[in-house]
Each structure stands twice: as structure tokens, then as C-alpha cells.
Amino acid sequence: MAETMSVVLNVNGAGRSVSVEPRKTLADAIREDLGLTGTHLGCEHGVCGACTVLMDGEVVRSCLMLAVQAGGAEITTIEGIGAGDDLHPMQRAFSEYHGLQCGFCTPGMILAGIDVVSRNPDPSPQEIREEMGGNICRCTGYQKIVESVQAAAAIMSTEGGSA
Amino acid sequence: MxxxxxxxxxxxxxxxxxxxxxxxxxGRYIADIEPAGTVHMAILRSPYAHARINGIDTAAAEALDGVYCVLTAADLEGIGDFPTIWRLPGQKESNTPALAPGKARYVGEPVAAVVADSRYMAEDALDLLDVDYEILDHVVDVEAALADGAPVINEDLGDNTIIEYTFPGINALGVAGDIDGAFEEADEIVSGRFKVGRYSGVALETRGLVAEWDDLRQTLTLHSGSQVASLLRTELAAALGIPETSVRILTPNIGGAFGNQWDRYPEDILVSLASMKLGRPVKWIEDRREALQATVHGREQLQEWQLAASSDGTVLGLKGRVLSDQGAHLHSVGIGPAWVTGAAAVNQYKIANYHCDVVGVATNKTPNSTFRGFGGPEAMFGIERMMDKTARRLGIDPAELRRRNMIQADEFPYFSPGGAVYDSGNYPAALAKALEAVEYDKVREEQQSLREQGVYRGIGIASYIHVSGFGPSAILGILDYYTGGxxxxxxxxxxxxxxxxxxxxxxxxxxxxxxxxxxxxxxxxxxxxxxxxxxxxxxxxxxxxxxxxxxxxxxxxxxxxxxxxxxxxxxxxxxxxxxxxxxxxxxxxxxxxxxxxxxxxxxxxxxxxxxxxxxxxxxxxxxxxxxxxxxxxDPANFTTACGTHVAVVDVDIDTGKIDWVKYVVVDDAGTIINPLLVEGQIQGALSNGLGGAMLEEFVYDEETGQLLSSTLMDYLVPSFTDLPDFEIHHLVTPSPHTEGGFKGMGEAGCFPAAPALANAVADALSHLGVEVDQTPVTPSRLWSLIDQAGG
CATH class of the missing domain: 3.30.365.10 (Aldehyde oxidase/xanthine dehydrogenase, molybdopterin binding domain)
Structure with missing residues (x-):
């Protein structure tokens, strides 16, 4: 058994100490050590965006980071978005506008969408397409994701709502 | 509401x-399932396109702390493999083995498997497996594979020809055409040679499995993303030699399948066998490189067509030869997709005289099998490019040429010389609606003035049929398709x-x-x-x-x-x-x-x-x-969804880049159950179709036989900025054969996407005489075509 290191991961507002091999990715630690399986792995080489999480307010690919590098950072995963039936506007919009099919890219898409709107409260379809280019969806052809993000931005500008 | x-x-x-x-x-996907005591499998895959395996030294891997077992072909004695479901007469059978038996035939073929406490450890152990490979000559091109002296992929089959199947042009009523007569009578004979690129579903979730063997009850539970759990259960039990009543398949959420998960795979056997050996749950999650190498590929064909036409634009006859690059093994459906290409190629047109030879060819590549569209998009690419070439040759507008040859709304059921019976549709109405939506006459006019300003705008029309609702079981039987419908x-x-x-x-x-x-x-x-x-x-x-x-x-x-x-x-x-x-x-x-x-x-x-x-x-x-x-x-007949797409693009002749102007869809899938979800399916299928038309390609290096596009940085799937907004319109011609009038529509968007794009690009560059006959139409490929044409 390889040697392990201790690190405190602050995820969705709660700190937890985990003991992991230094080579373990942040994505694997989130999924396996914290049991938060909403963070998905689609490529493990930083292209598809399925493993997107927010770290100190920025989008990062948790497959490209080691868990031991994430100590001290504030991490938000999809499980930290919305509470029970009080969904985030981005979640509601994805469902209402059919912005998801198989749902595998969806956690990353929702976090990326929240990130886009947090920086640009009224994004045009073209801006959404450019800003979200780091996340791949194989099911939808993207059009309904763009519509979802636009609709969510409109709701967020009246209701508020951030990660 | x-x-x-x-x-x-x-x-x-x-x-x-x-x-x-x-x-x-x-959501609960396979990777999220981990019963108590689960151990993890990793698979060693051939790094060579073609190599004899003279021995595998497993000692060091087995000695590694945390490793439970190593499986090689020697451990598979008494274990079967999965049969081909579609066994056309004359098709030489070569089932996909669970582990390469003595010889690896493509890069990525499973050679050995290791089970360990964690996936990280299992991969450590893979590094310790010592395989004695003897590298053999390989072949990754269909024409080269058919040439004299080519390396033979499956010696048992004699050569690389898996099947030569002929569509003689006889319809379901037994009426035969006269293909030679049609070509003698023709005013013009138009030829085309098309390379349909190799690509696939590339679902965002890779494949995965968790097998749980209960040795006391003698039951196997397999968590699987198979699209066809019943068939997997039947075949897995047979392969493992256990009663089917002992096997239960559980399916969680699936992160995309696109037909690729219709197939049975070696790993289904490997995880099950490992769990039976160890008495513990065994989990395997494919990584992305494995997914690109070892989940089935699709589409790749080399087509040659000749079309006989009279000067008024009547298509008198169509004959062709389709070489299907099957890869190293026949997978679950044999040459099925290529057969569908032969059956569907006459498309929406009254082409009474038809002949097509379909040849399945083995190469040192990943098996080519089930993928959304299943031979239909390949057929549409050939015929719809041929219609545009014919239109240009005869000086007839491509929309008009299609209109003159379409089956009319009152001519159903239509008995196609490809053998299919089309149930219903209104092809001219769908074409008219698409032209109206795209403002065809206006775009044609603008095209002229734009060209004078150096803007190269092209309009591409592609009509399609999609034979869906496969199918009455008795007909599947006639087709030697060994499941029910x-x-x-x-x-x-x-x-x-x-x-x-x-x-x-x-x-x-x-x-x-x-x-x-x-x-x-x-x-x-x-x-x-x-x-x-x-x-x-x-x-x-x-x-x-x-x-x-x-x-x-x-x-x-x-x-x-x-x-x-x-x-x-x-x-x-x-x-x-x-x-x-x-x-x-x-x-x-x-x-x-x-x-x-x-x-x-x-x-x-x-x-x-x-x-x-x-x-x-x-x-x-x-x-x-x-x-x-x-x-x-059991359906009374197939249903035929149909429609017309029109793509409008601008081509940058300095870079080969294609910019979207408009994309219009008119589809007819009969009665629609949920309009919002139907739109989602059309858009999604279009993204699959246009991905393969513009970007996605499994590229093999001729020299080494290596798969070059084995990361998502090399295999390009469409991103947000690669696809246009789609404008979707519907016609509703309920199927007369099904209660409710429904037709299958989840794949239809794939069918006309590539020819619509290729026709649009060729139209934009018509002044240069550029023909777009190979997919994907990548910027570099297109730039080369423009350059060769002197543009």
C-alpha cells in the first residue's frame, strides 16, 4: 500500500479530513472519500468538463488536480447547489428547457453556467457558447443548454441566486 | 400543455x-455503484495493430500487494464468446474473443486483465505484466486489405473478405429491375466515390460494469449500461455456461449510449468471470483512451456509385459497391450496418433499377458495429451527394431534381428495389416546407451577389428516409437476424x-x-x-x-x-x-x-x-x-420516418473553415408523443451527424497501425461553438401500421446531416469544381481540396 497524506477538503461548506495517496486526483477523492458522486469523470484529461467544480469561486477540472493540492480551498460541487426542493434557477432552467438528456455532463454544465452568469449577468447566446466551450455534451447539440443558461440568467437577475 | x-x-x-x-x-451511474467488498479490474490492451502473443509472464503482477488475480486467454477455457446476432448467408463468422487468443488484431484489443484493491493498484500491476509480442504486418485500409498478399487478419477465414452480399434490385413483391437496360438507355451516367469516415457515439460516460457473484445462491448480478439487457442476459449466461435463470442484469442511469451499448463486449465476460473466481464484486470502469480504442466504432465505408439519368432528370438506375471496413472482428451485428446501407440507398426516389454489392472487409482496426443511424446515414451520404452531382451535370436545380424523382404521397406502401416497404410519408411536401423555411429562392439570389463580394455561400439539401421500428420478427428471421423484433x-x-x-x-x-x-x-x-x-x-x-x-x-x-x-x-x-x-x-x-x-x-x-x-x-x-x-x-411492418434538411454555410477559401448561416429541419416521424423531447432528439442526433461530417474521425496511421485519435484532444467532438441553432419544423404523417401512428425518430437527425453539409460546401465552391466526397470535412481536408482546385 502506497503512503498516504492527510488533507482537509472544504466541500460545500463542510471541512473533512481525508487520508489519500498523493497521486489521487481531487475528482476521485470527492467521489470516493467524500461520497459525492455528482462530480463525474468523462475523460480524465481535462477536455470534457464533466468533473467541473467551483474552487474559491472559479471553475476547475477536478480530474486535473490532486486532492492534496486542494487543502484550504473552498470547493463547491453540484451537491452544494440548491437545497432540497429549493433548486437553483440554473437547475430549474435546465429541466424546464430540456437542457439535459442523459444527465452525465449536467452537473458540470450547471456549475459552468452559474460561473458564466456570475461574471456576465446577461449573456448573449454567442457569449454562452464561447464561455461554456470547455464543457462537452454528446446528447443535446447544445442549443437547449444555451436556452437554459439564458433563461436562468433572466431568473437570476430578478431573483438573485449564486453558488 | x-x-x-x-x-x-x-x-x-x-x-x-x-x-x-x-x-x-x-443520478446513479455505473461508476457510482460500489457494493461492499468491491475489487477493481484494469485491462491490458494490445499496443500493436497485429501481433502474435507468444507468452505472458504474470508472476510480478500477481506478486504485487493488493492484487487478487490476473486473467489471460489461458484462463478462459470452457468460456464462450458472444455470437454475431446478424448472420447473413455467406458471412464468415469470427466472434470477438474476450481476450486475444494467441494473436492481437487491433490496437486496444484486450490481452489480459488484473483485479486489485483499487483501480490505481490494478493499473500498477498492468505495468508488471510482461507480454512476449511478435509483431506482424498489419493492414488498416480496406482496399489494401483486399489486395493480393495482404496480411490475413483471421487465418481461419482464409482471407479478409468476410462477405460479398448482392442486392439484386428485386422488391418485396418479387419485381426485378433491369439495371443494364437503365444504363444503356441513359443520357448521362454520373459516378461518385465516397469515403465515409470512421467515428462513433463516444458517449460522455465511458462503459462500465459491476459484477456480483453469489456463490451460495449461484447467481450473478451484473450492473451494466447495456441498451439490450435481455439479450445480454441470454448471451452472457450461455458464454459463462450458467443457467440464464441465474443471471440478473441491472441498469442504472446511462450517460449516453448512441447504439454502441447495443453490443455485447469482452469486458462483460471478464468482470463476471473474475467475480465468479473471487467471490467478490468486481468493478471495471473504462478510461477514455480505452473508450476510443475498444468501444465499437461506426460508419466507415468506401462507396462507389453510378447513376443513370435521362436528360430531363429522371433517375433511371443506380448501381454501387460498398466496402465496409469491419475492423478485426465481427461484433454483435456482423456487417448489418453495411447491409442497411445497401437496402436504403435508393432513399426517397423512384429508382426502379438498382444493384448494389456490399463487401465486408476485415482490417486491423477496432470492430465497426452499432452506432446511431446504423448504415442509414452512410447510405444517405452516397445517394444525396449523387443527386447533387447529377443535378450539376444536367444543369437542373438540386431541389428540382429531387422533386422530379420523389415517391409521391399516394404511392404508399412503396416497394423499394432495396427490399424495404415504405409505409407512409409525404416527401415532396417535406421538401417544399424545408425550401420555404430556408427561403430557398432568396438564398440562391443572395448567393450570386455575395460571391461577387468574395463570400462563398453554399446551400445543401439532403432528404432522407429512416426505416425504424425494426421490425416484424418474421422478417428479421428472413434476414437471418437472430432476435425477435x-x-x-x-x-x-x-x-x-x-x-x-x-x-x-x-x-x-x-x-x-x-x-x-x-x-x-x-x-x-x-x-x-x-x-x-x-x-x-x-x-x-x-x-x-x-x-x-x-x-x-x-x-x-x-x-x-x-x-x-x-x-x-x-x-x-x-x-x-x-x-x-x-x-x-x-x-x-x-x-x-x-x-x-x-x-x-x-x-x-x-x-x-x-x-x-x-x-x-x-x-x-x-x-x-x-x-x-x-x-x-410484434410490429406489423417497419415504419419509415422521413424528411428534408437544408444547410446554408459560408466557406472561408483561405482557411477551409466552415461558418454556419442556417440549418433547417423538416421531419416527419408520424404522431409525436412529446414535442419538446422530439426536438431534443433531433438536435442531439444532428450533433452526432454533423460531428462526423465536420470533425470526428478515428484516424489510423498506415505505417504503424496505431489509432492516432485516442484522446479527446485528437478525436474532436463538437463543442458549443461548432454547431448552429437548428430550425425545426414537423410534418405529421401517422404510420398506418402502428396503433397511435408513431414512428421511430431518435436517430433520424443523423441521416441527412453529413450530405446536407457536404452538398452545401460543394455548392459554395462550385465555381472551383470542388467535390466534397469524404467525411469529416475538416478545415485541413477542405483547404487541400480548395488548394488542389486552384482556389
Missing amino acids: TTTQETRWIGVSAPRREDAPLIRGR YEGSTVKIDPHGRATLYTGMIPMGQGTETTLAQVAADQLEIDIANVRVVWGDTDQTPYTGFGSAGSRSNVAAVAVIKAIEEIKAKAVRIGAGLLEADPDDVAYADGRISVKGAEEMRSLTLADVAQQAYWAHKLPEGEQPTLEATYVY
């Missing part, structure tokens, strides 16, 4: 019940009047659960909230004959309708007894069982009758207690 009633659900954009967990990150549905009404629907369909993102709930709620005329759908457990759900592809909702929906017809009939019989009326005077309507003409006074709810059906105190004589029914529906 488009209706004021709350009990009619067909045609309504009902919200997806699938979404609630998925938007919260609480039916779907089963069990509906149970509980004592409170709520419905549970059990389906063998496997949802994989299309919204099947919602769609089938809509059909059930609509037929029972109850609130959709009172319908639960159970799927994904072979211990509970009906056997599915063909397996659920995206285009199967039409068949499964009819099974639901038929089962509910039986339930309503029984409810009427029981209700009549309770109402003390003659059953003939009682009817089911609005979710109630009432005496006709006295609905206000003498009426029971479905719950009233269901409660009585369970108490069974006062049932009519001979009536069985409870209220449930199972119906297995």
Missing part, C-alpha cells in the same frame, strides 16, 4: 421525470387505481420513462403522476426482443397501448358486474367505468374497480383477480 384536459398526454411536452435527480448530481409491456393497476408500467426498454437519455408514462396515462386517461415506470431489472421487466434503440419508442408505446386495452376491457367487465349492467352497455372513459348514457349516475372510478379486482369478492365468473396485463407487441 396543449390540451385543456388533464388526462390526455400524447402530444404534450410533459416535464421529464428523469430530471429531478440528474440536476442535483444524484417485439417489445413487451406489463401494466399493473394497484388497488388504489394507480398504474405501474414495466418495460424492457432501457432509457439512456431520450426521456423514455416520461414518454411511456405519457402513453400509459393517456390511454388510462389518468394523471401522469399516477403512473410509475419500472425499467432496468431483468428480474422484473419483460423480455425485449430487439433491444431498445432510440427508435424503439414506437414499438414499446404500442405494447403499452395494447396492454392497457386489455386492462380497460377487464375493468369494464368487472365494473359492469358491480354496476349490475350488461358489459356491452358499459364503457371506459375519463378514467372511469360507466354505464353508457348514465355516466353521471352509474359510474365507478378506476380505483373503485381496482379495489374490487383485488378483493375479488364479486368478480364475474371466470375472471381472474387483480388488474394487470402483459402485451408483447
Whole structure:
């Protein structure tokens, strides 16, 4: 058994100490050590965006980071978005506008969408397409994701709502 | 909601019940399943395209702490492999082995497997396996594979020709054409040679499996993303040599399948066998490189077509030869996709004289098998490019040429010389609607003035048929397709009047659960909230004959309708007894069982009758207690979805870059159950179609036989900025063969995408005479074509 290191991961507002091999990715630690399986792995080489999480307010690919590098950072995963039936506007919009099919890219898409709107409260379809280019969806052809993000931005500008 | 009633659900954009967990990150995919005691498998794959395996030294790997077992081909004695389901006469069978037996035939072929405490450790152990490879000459090109002296991939088969199959141009009524006569009579003969690129579904979730063997009960539970769990259960039991009654397949959420998950794979056997050996749950999650190397590829064909036309634009005959690059092994469907290409190539046109030879060819590449569209998009690429070439040769507008040759709305059923029977459609109307939506005449006019300004705008039309709802089982039998074509549905009404629907369909993102709930709620005329759908457990759900592809909702929906017809009939019989009326005077309507003409006074709810059906105190004589029914529906005929797409693009002749101007879809999938989900399917299928038209390609290096595109940085799937907004219009020609009039539509968007794009690009560059006959039309490929044409 390889040697392990201790690190405190602050995820969705709660700190937890985990003991992991230094080579373990942040994505694997989130999924396996914290049991938060909403963070998905689609490529493990930083292209598809399925493993997107927010770290100190920025989008990062948790497959490209080691868990031991994430100590001290504030991490938000999809499980930290919305509470029970009080969904985030981005979640509601994805469902209402059919912005998801198989749902595998969806956690990353929702976090990326929240990130886009947090920086640009009224994004045009073209801006959404450019800003979200780091996340791949194989099911939808993207059009309904763009519509979802636009609709969510409109709701967020009246209701508020951030990660 | 488009209706004021709350009990009619067909045609309504009902919200997806699938979404609630998925938007919260609480979907449950294979990787999320980890029973207590799970150990992890990693697979060693051949790094060579063609190599003899003289020995594998497993000692160091087995000695590593945390490793439980190593499997090599030597451990597979007595274990079978998966047969090809589609065994066309003359097709030389070469099943895909679970582990390469003595010889590896493509890069990525499984050679050995290791099971360890964690995936990290299992991969450490892979590094310690020492394989003695003897590298052999390889071949990764179909024409080279057919040449004299080519390396033979499967020595048992003699050579690399798997099958030569001829479509002689005889329709289902036995009427034969005269292909030679057509070519003698022709004013013009137009030729085309097309390379349809190799690409595939590349679902965002890679494949994965968790096998749980219970040695005391002698049962195997396999968590799998298979689209066709019933068939996997049957075949896995046979391969492992255990009773099928011992095998249960559980399906969680699937992160995309696109046909690739229709196939059975070596890993299904490997994880099961490892779990049986170790008595522990064994989990395997494919990594992305494995997914690109070892999940089936699709499409790749080399087509040669000749079209005979008279000067007025009448297509007199079509003949062709299709070489299908099957890769190293026949996978689950044999050369099936290429057969479909031969059957569908006459498309929407009255081409009486037809001949096509389809040749399946083995190469040192990943098996080419099931992928959304299944031979149809390849066929559409050939014929729709040929129609444009013919139009240009004859100086006829490409829309007009199509119009002159289309099967007319009053000519159905149409007996195609490809052998298919088209059930219904209105092809000219779909074309007209698409041209109107795109403002064809205006765009043509603008094209001229733009060209003078150096803007190269092109318009590409592609019409399509999609033979879906595969198919009457008897016809599958005639085609040597060894499954049935039916779907089963069990509906149970509980004592409170709520419905549970059990389906063998496997949802994989299309919204099947919602769609089938809509059909059930609509037929029972109850609130959709009172319908639960159970799927994904072979211990509970009906056997599915063909397996659920995206285009199967039409068949499964009819099974639901038929089962509910039986339930309503029984409810009427029981209700009549309770109402003390003659059953003939009682009817089911609005979710109630009432005496006709006295609905206000003498009426029971479905719950009233269901409660009585369970108490069974006062049932009519001979009536069985409870209220449930199972119906297995075998379709009467195929259904043919159809339509026309028009792409408008601008081509940058300095870079080969293609910019979208407009993309218009007119589709006809018969009666639509959920319009919002249908739009999602069309857009998604288009992204698959255009991905392969513009970007996606499995590229093999001729020199080394290596797969060069084995990361998502080399294999380019479309991103947000690569695709246009799609403008979608519908025609509705209900299928006359299916209750409800539904047609399969989940794949249709793939069909015309590539030829629409290629026709548009060729049209934009018509002044240079550029022909776009190979996909994907990448910027570099297009730039080379422009450069060669002197542009």
C-alpha cells in the first residue's frame, strides 16, 4: 500500500479530513472519500468538463488536480447547489428547457453556467457558447443548454441566486 | 400543455421525470455503484495493430500487494464468446474473443486483465505484466486489405473478405429491375466515390460494469449500461455456461449510449468471470483512451456509385459497391450496418433499377458495429451527394431534381428495389416546407451577389428516409437476424387505481420513462403522476426482443397501448358486474367505468374497480383477480420516418473553415408523443451527424497501425461553438401500421446531416469544381481540396 497524506477538503461548506495517496486526483477523492458522486469523470484529461467544480469561486477540472493540492480551498460541487426542493434557477432552467438528456455532463454544465452568469449577468447566446466551450455534451447539440443558461440568467437577475 | 384536459398526454411536452435527480448530481451511474467488498479490474490492451502473443509472464503482477488475480486467454477455457446476432448467408463468422487468443488484431484489443484493491493498484500491476509480442504486418485500409498478399487478419477465414452480399434490385413483391437496360438507355451516367469516415457515439460516460457473484445462491448480478439487457442476459449466461435463470442484469442511469451499448463486449465476460473466481464484486470502469480504442466504432465505408439519368432528370438506375471496413472482428451485428446501407440507398426516389454489392472487409482496426443511424446515414451520404452531382451535370436545380424523382404521397406502401416497404410519408411536401423555411429562392439570389463580394455561400439539401421500428420478427428471421423484433409491456393497476408500467426498454437519455408514462396515462386517461415506470431489472421487466434503440419508442408505446386495452376491457367487465349492467352497455372513459348514457349516475372510478379486482369478492365468473396485463407487441411492418434538411454555410477559401448561416429541419416521424423531447432528439442526433461530417474521425496511421485519435484532444467532438441553432419544423404523417401512428425518430437527425453539409460546401465552391466526397470535412481536408482546385 502506497503512503498516504492527510488533507482537509472544504466541500460545500463542510471541512473533512481525508487520508489519500498523493497521486489521487481531487475528482476521485470527492467521489470516493467524500461520497459525492455528482462530480463525474468523462475523460480524465481535462477536455470534457464533466468533473467541473467551483474552487474559491472559479471553475476547475477536478480530474486535473490532486486532492492534496486542494487543502484550504473552498470547493463547491453540484451537491452544494440548491437545497432540497429549493433548486437553483440554473437547475430549474435546465429541466424546464430540456437542457439535459442523459444527465452525465449536467452537473458540470450547471456549475459552468452559474460561473458564466456570475461574471456576465446577461449573456448573449454567442457569449454562452464561447464561455461554456470547455464543457462537452454528446446528447443535446447544445442549443437547449444555451436556452437554459439564458433563461436562468433572466431568473437570476430578478431573483438573485449564486453558488 | 396543449390540451385543456388533464388526462390526455400524447402530444404534450410533459416535464421529464428523469430530471429531478440528474440536476442535483444524484443520478446513479455505473461508476457510482460500489457494493461492499468491491475489487477493481484494469485491462491490458494490445499496443500493436497485429501481433502474435507468444507468452505472458504474470508472476510480478500477481506478486504485487493488493492484487487478487490476473486473467489471460489461458484462463478462459470452457468460456464462450458472444455470437454475431446478424448472420447473413455467406458471412464468415469470427466472434470477438474476450481476450486475444494467441494473436492481437487491433490496437486496444484486450490481452489480459488484473483485479486489485483499487483501480490505481490494478493499473500498477498492468505495468508488471510482461507480454512476449511478435509483431506482424498489419493492414488498416480496406482496399489494401483486399489486395493480393495482404496480411490475413483471421487465418481461419482464409482471407479478409468476410462477405460479398448482392442486392439484386428485386422488391418485396418479387419485381426485378433491369439495371443494364437503365444504363444503356441513359443520357448521362454520373459516378461518385465516397469515403465515409470512421467515428462513433463516444458517449460522455465511458462503459462500465459491476459484477456480483453469489456463490451460495449461484447467481450473478451484473450492473451494466447495456441498451439490450435481455439479450445480454441470454448471451452472457450461455458464454459463462450458467443457467440464464441465474443471471440478473441491472441498469442504472446511462450517460449516453448512441447504439454502441447495443453490443455485447469482452469486458462483460471478464468482470463476471473474475467475480465468479473471487467471490467478490468486481468493478471495471473504462478510461477514455480505452473508450476510443475498444468501444465499437461506426460508419466507415468506401462507396462507389453510378447513376443513370435521362436528360430531363429522371433517375433511371443506380448501381454501387460498398466496402465496409469491419475492423478485426465481427461484433454483435456482423456487417448489418453495411447491409442497411445497401437496402436504403435508393432513399426517397423512384429508382426502379438498382444493384448494389456490399463487401465486408476485415482490417486491423477496432470492430465497426452499432452506432446511431446504423448504415442509414452512410447510405444517405452516397445517394444525396449523387443527386447533387447529377443535378450539376444536367444543369437542373438540386431541389428540382429531387422533386422530379420523389415517391409521391399516394404511392404508399412503396416497394423499394432495396427490399424495404415504405409505409407512409409525404416527401415532396417535406421538401417544399424545408425550401420555404430556408427561403430557398432568396438564398440562391443572395448567393450570386455575395460571391461577387468574395463570400462563398453554399446551400445543401439532403432528404432522407429512416426505416425504424425494426421490425416484424418474421422478417428479421428472413434476414437471418437472430432476435425477435417485439417489445413487451406489463401494466399493473394497484388497488388504489394507480398504474405501474414495466418495460424492457432501457432509457439512456431520450426521456423514455416520461414518454411511456405519457402513453400509459393517456390511454388510462389518468394523471401522469399516477403512473410509475419500472425499467432496468431483468428480474422484473419483460423480455425485449430487439433491444431498445432510440427508435424503439414506437414499438414499446404500442405494447403499452395494447396492454392497457386489455386492462380497460377487464375493468369494464368487472365494473359492469358491480354496476349490475350488461358489459356491452358499459364503457371506459375519463378514467372511469360507466354505464353508457348514465355516466353521471352509474359510474365507478378506476380505483373503485381496482379495489374490487383485488378483493375479488364479486368478480364475474371466470375472471381472474387483480388488474394487470402483459402485451408483447410484434410490429406489423417497419415504419419509415422521413424528411428534408437544408444547410446554408459560408466557406472561408483561405482557411477551409466552415461558418454556419442556417440549418433547417423538416421531419416527419408520424404522431409525436412529446414535442419538446422530439426536438431534443433531433438536435442531439444532428450533433452526432454533423460531428462526423465536420470533425470526428478515428484516424489510423498506415505505417504503424496505431489509432492516432485516442484522446479527446485528437478525436474532436463538437463543442458549443461548432454547431448552429437548428430550425425545426414537423410534418405529421401517422404510420398506418402502428396503433397511435408513431414512428421511430431518435436517430433520424443523423441521416441527412453529413450530405446536407457536404452538398452545401460543394455548392459554395462550385465555381472551383470542388467535390466534397469524404467525411469529416475538416478545415485541413477542405483547404487541400480548395488548394488542389486552384482556389
